[in-house]
Amino acid sequence: MNLFKSIATFGGFTLLSRITGFFRDMVLANYLGAGMVADAFFVAFKLPNLFRSLFAEGAFTTAFVPMLSQKLVSGDKKSAILFAARAISLLAFILTLFVLTVEFLMPWVVAVLAPGFAGDDGKLALATELSRITFPFLLFISIVSFQSGILNSLNKFAAPAAAPVILNLMMIISVFIFIPFSPTAAHGIAFGVTTAGFIEILWLTYFLHRQQVYIKPQHNLINIVKDSEIKTLFKRIAPGVLGAGVYQINMVVDTILVSMVGTGAISWLYYANRLQQLPLGVVGAAISVAVLPVLSRHIKACQTEQAQAVQSKAFEYGALLSIPAAVALIILAEPIINILFQHGKFGYTETIMTSKAVIAYAVGLPAYVLVKALAPNFFARGDTRTPVKYSIIVLLTNLCFSVILMFPFGHVGIASATTIAAFVSLWQYCRGLKKRCYWSCPRDLLIKTGKIFICSLIMGGVLVLGEYLLDLKLGNWLHLSILPKLGLFALICILGFITFVFCAKLCHLLNFNEIMACLRKKEKHL
Numbered sequence: 001m002n003l004f005k006s007i008a009t010f011g012g013f014t015l016l017s018r019i020t021g022f023f024r025d026m027v028l029a030n031y032l033g034a035g036m037v038a039d040a041f042f043v044a045f046k047l048p049n050l051f052r053s054l055f056a057e058g059a060f061t062t063a064f065v066p067m068l069s070q071k072l073v074s075g076d077k078k079s080a081i082l083f084a085a086r087a088i089s090l091l092a093f094i095l096t097l098f099v100l101t102v103e104f105l106m107p108w109v110v111a112v113l114a115p116g117f118a119g120d121d122g123k124l125a126l127a128t129e130l131s132r133i134t135f136p137f138l139l140f141i142s143i144v145s146f147q148s149g150i151l152n153s154l155n156k157f158a159a160p161a162a163a164p165v166i167l168n169l170m171m172i173i174s175v176f177i178f179i180p181f182s183p184t185a186a187h188g189i190a191f192g193v194t195t196a197g198f199i200e201i202l203w204l205t206y207f208l209h210r211q212q213v214y215i216k217p218q219h220n221l222i223n224i225v226k227d228s229e230i231k232t233l234f235k236r237i238a239p240g241v242l243g244a245g246v247y248q249i250n251m252v253v254d255t256i257l258v259s260m261v262g263t264g265a266i267s268w269l270y271y272a273n274r275l276q277q278l279p280l281g282v283v284g285a286a287i288s289v290a291v292l293p294v295l296s297r298h299i300k301a302c303q304t305e306q307a308q309a310v311q312s313k314a315f316e317y318g319a320l321l322s323i324p325a326a327v328a329l330i331i332l333a334e335p336i337i338n339i340l341f342q343h344g345k346f347g348y349t350e351t352i353m354t355s356k357a358v359i360a361y362a363v364g365l366p367a368y369v370l371v372k373a374l375a376p377n378f379f380a381r382g383d384t385r386t387p388v389k390y391s392i393i394v395l396l397t398n399l400c401f402s403v404i405l406m407f408p409f410g411h412v413g414i415a416s417a418t419t420i421a422a423f424v425s426l427w428q429y430c431r432g433l434k435k436r437c438y439w440s441c442p443r444d445l446l447i448k449t450g451k452i453f454i455c456s457l458i459m460g461g462v463l464v465l466g467e468y469l470l471d472l473k474l475g476n477w478l479h480l481s482i483l484p485k486l487g488l489f490a491l492i493c494i495l496g497f498i499t500f501v502f503c504a505k506l507c508h509l510l511n512f513n514e515i516m517a518c519l520r521k522k523e524k525h526l
Helices: 003-032 036-073 077-113 115-119 121-134 137-153 158-177 185-210 221-226 228-243 246-258 265-300 304-341 348-363 365-374 385-409 411-435 443-469 482-506 512-520
Strands: none
Touching: 003 036, 003 158, 003 185, 003 265, 003 304, 036 077, 036 115, 036 121, 036 137, 036 185, 036 228, 036 265, 077 115, 077 121, 077 137, 077 221, 077 228, 077 246, 115 121, 121 185, 137 158, 137 185, 137 265, 158 185, 221 228, 246 265, 246 385, 246 411, 265 304, 265 348, 265 365, 265 411, 304 348, 304 365, 304 443, 304 482, 348 365, 348 411, 365 411, 385 411, 443 482
């Protein structure tokens, strides 16, 4: 499958999951608001997702997918599936012990993750209860990540990309099936989180069976641990725990510090981050997932030029989609937050505070997307140590600037520190790839990126003009009902999109014939 089609397939279904995610967050905003209960729930929701990114989608899969892809390239599918079964069985055993341990230590874990809760016993106790309900989600979703890695290695991207839709729908349905029987709305939604993880396992098991892949649990753990390939896998995983999970680690640093800012701050950052996750998840994750197996195959076959061409295309796609998205988020932050979340317990003040964080995060969005496009180049080569070195610098950068900026600017300062760290990370990856002769940004790609930036600024100017002409500023349209708001907002978004596409076409950044040809190709790599 060609790179463009892989990205389009994964990105399309990821877009669907993000859209349902917005409906989910609208439900959360309506039932939880942005106060004490919401802060406690978001800490509980963040906890399993932190370890998920570190152990499953981060370190485990970035080490696992290249090894599995190389086995499949050699034509030994039976051996590849046995390797996958052993890896999943060992992962499940380790994570079961880990989950049980953390469940017992949960009060102390929550105190470390949100030290600002220490002065409020009720808030700390609620966060602990909710975290104990949501934490088994880590075990389920980690298995799902391995199942997704197998399907991605087989060039099947749709089912894994659609799996998060189950989580979103389950959290929405929780309003009807769990909340009526729970102490608080947060308890009911927490039960929905864990239930969704189990359903996702069943979902991907079905699609694995369609590919004649049957993962049978391996019970002889001693033999698994002694297996040379499993040893190699875990050697690559160990440094990758930090390297691949840098984004989530930065978000945890944000959570720890913002818990000290005051009530509501955790929720403001959560909703802002969710908005940023739309382009980051759709574009960044799609590129990262699609590039890893393709690069692994080219590198295994010693096809250096093809590997560099794939990397350049991934960078180009990332810039083309993320830079205009960042400009649009910066300009339209307030109306977007108002439409999506300002309902029920989520009011005008919450909209203003959240939109400020959206702007701070959006500035760093292109950097994060491009890092996701570049990082697989190291993982495809089995190099998980270099990202560790980079992540340590990024973490220290984020921590230092968060501490410096949080006092004068509160939660916005913390979001700004995350953005600064993103650009530091991008600089490191570009420099590291060039230094090792893995890839260097060609001159024509730099020119294209500059053109994309100019086109995005022109689009931004049109959006600002549209805001002025349509009187789209938040304080001026609060009196409108939801349908007129949606109509005005859709009009200005369409205007901005047309402007960018027109400018990109003039600058020869878009070739519609090439795009359609890529989508029609079935089994052709770049």
